[in-house]
Amino acid sequence: xxxPHIEPFCDRDVSFKNMTLPGFGRGMRYxxxxxxxxxxxxxxxxxxxxxxxxxxxxxxxxxxxxxxxxEVHLGERVLRKGHYLYAPAGYAxxxxxxxxxxxxxxxxxxxxxxxxxxxxxxxxxxxQLYHDVDAYMDLAWxxxxxxxxxxxxxxxxxxxxxxxxxxxxxxxxxMTPAFYQDNISYHDCAEESYHLWGTSWMMQxxxxxxxxxxxxxxxxxxxxxxSQYGCIALGRVDSKLFNHFHYNPWSTPVENQxxxxxxxxxxxxxxxxxxxxxxxxxxHGPEDFEQTQAVxxxxxxxxxxxxxxxxxxxHWHRHEHVHDHxxx
Amino acid sequence: xxxxNLFIEHSRSDEEEAWxxxxxxxxxxxxxxxxxxxxxxxxxxxxxxxxxxxxxxxIGFNVDGDDKRVIPRAGLPVxxxxxxxxxxxxxxADSED
Numbered sequence: 084x085x086x087p088h089i090e091p092f093c094d095r096d097v098s099f100k101n102m103t104l105p106g107f108g109r110g111m112r113y114x115x116x117x118x119x120x121x122x123x124x125x126x127x128x129x130x131x132x133x134x135x136x137x138x139x140x141x142x143x144x145x146x147x148x149x150x151x152x153x154e155v156h157l158g159e160r161v162l163r164k165g166h167y168l169y170a171p172a173g174y175a176x177x178x179x180x181x182x183x184x185x186x187x188x189x190x191x192x193x194x195x196x197x198x199x200x201x202x203x204x205x206x207x208x209x210x211q212l213y214h215d216v217d218a219y220m221d222l223a224w225x226x227x228x229x230x231x232x233x234x235x236x237x238x239x240x241x242x243x244x245x246x247x248x249x250x251x252x253x254x255x256x257x258m259t260p261a262f263y264q265d266n267i268s269y270h271d272c273a274e275e276s277y278h279l280w281g282t283s284w285m286m287q288x289x290x291x292x293x294x295x296x297x298x299x300x301x302x303x304x305x306x307x308x309x310s311q312y313g314c315i316a317l318g319r320v321d322s323k324l325f326n327h328f329h330y331n332p333w334s335t336p337v338e339n340q341x342x343x344x345x346x347x348x349x350x351x352x353x354x355x356x357x358x359x360x361x362x363x364x365x366x367h368g369p370e371d372f373e374q375t376q377a378v379x380x381x382x383x384x385x386x387x388x389x390x391x392x393x394x395x396x397x398h399w400h401r402h403e404h405v406h407d408h409x410x411x
Numbered sequence: 412x413x414x415x416n417l418f419i420e421h422s423r424s425d426e427e428e429a430w431x432x433x434x435x436x437x438x439x440x441x442x443x444x445x446x447x448x449x450x451x452x453x454x455x456x457x458x459x460x461x462x463x464x465x466x467x468x469x470i471g472f473n474v475d476g477d478d479k480r481v482i483p484r485a486g487l488p489v490x491x492x493x494x495x496x497x498x499x500x501x502x503x504a505d506s507e508d
Contacts, residue, residue, distance in 0.1 A: 143421045232475035266473040287498035300503030331488040336504040
């Protein structure tokens with residue numbers, strides 16, 4: 084049943100546990116923030132003790148990591164506070180160590196934490212998707228209006244990861260001091276946040292301090308919002324983010340979901356009628372031909388390809404155009 | 412969850428299954444504690460709701476970004492009869508109760 088609603092929670096209120104799963108070695112301790120009971124996907128605050136060392140290897144799950152405090156050595160590189168990385172499933176990371184210790188946020192998106200020692204990517208790894216960035220130093224803050232209607236102007240973001248198919252995002256966000264936004268919001272996607280520093284407030288849940296966390300399933304009311312002294316947090320959504328704003332604190336997730344569907348009907352009535360009237364309710368959605376169509380493959384030679392009349396084709400074509408010069 | 416670009420099939424060891432079960436049980440306890448804490452916050456939250464209504468009927472409701480619209484008092488919602496104030500929903504719209 085996916086991850087339950089964990090909100091609010093503060094990792095400062097619980098102790099670290101030793102990581103006992105195989106592959107991680109000694110010196111890795113964690114606080115579980117949220118967990119998918121079916122897949123084992125989870126988000127954890129992780130303390131790497133001074134001298135911790137993990138050999139090169141990959142995870143069966145895609146993973147994301149951000150350095151919260153200290154430094155992490157990844158192969159020859161040093162990842163400092165604010166460094167973020169995304170590693171697809173099966174991507175072999177170099178040896179990871181923390182000579183002086185480090186605190187990181189670690190997210191396993193598709194399965195339980197795992198580490199298979201290897202200096203080779205798994206054959207199915209989409210290695211080209213790997214990326215990392217110093218999110219504090221090498222990215223600029225951008226307005227938070229990535230979707231309309233938008234958050235108020237004192238909420239800024241740095242986009243860290245984006246899935247072009249699901250529109251899932253990972254981002255840093257901050258609220259400037261004295262930020263406030265007077266509406267209640269819900270989304271059609273799950274939302275997650277970890278407060279790296281500072282405190283924000285939501286009308287339903289009260290203060291979320293440094294180390295504060297939430298995993299919120301879709302359609303749950305949150306807001307109004309405020310932050311007296313500002314905050315910086317890592318946020319994620321698991322599919323397209325749309326802000327449904329309203330001012331009824333007593334609406335339920337089912338009512339919010341129905342309102343979302345009503346808005347689809349009002350905005351895209353033809354698509355809505357087609358989906359409902361033809362019972363296109365397969366759990367994985369209708370087929371997207373762009374993802375399933377037969378393709379020509381690597382061996383295809385475009386220039387030598389024949390056209391339908393059996394002749395080779397060329398790129399000569401005739402069209403009318405205005406001359407402002409002489410031809411040779 | 413739709414974060415994923417890829418899921419690589421693998422089997423879980425008994426050790427991993429045991430770890431997962433332990434974490435599931437601890438998460439259940441964590442959830443129940445949060446649910447109770449949010450229930451206990453209800454009287455305070457009632458005041459926050461009233462202050463919210465006061466602001467959106469005077470300063471305005473954030474419609475989009477910083478654009479605001481003042482909500483007429485007559486347009487404020489009322490709490491449905493018999494519906495308790497609830498903010499924690501275990502599985503959102505799929506919650507069983």
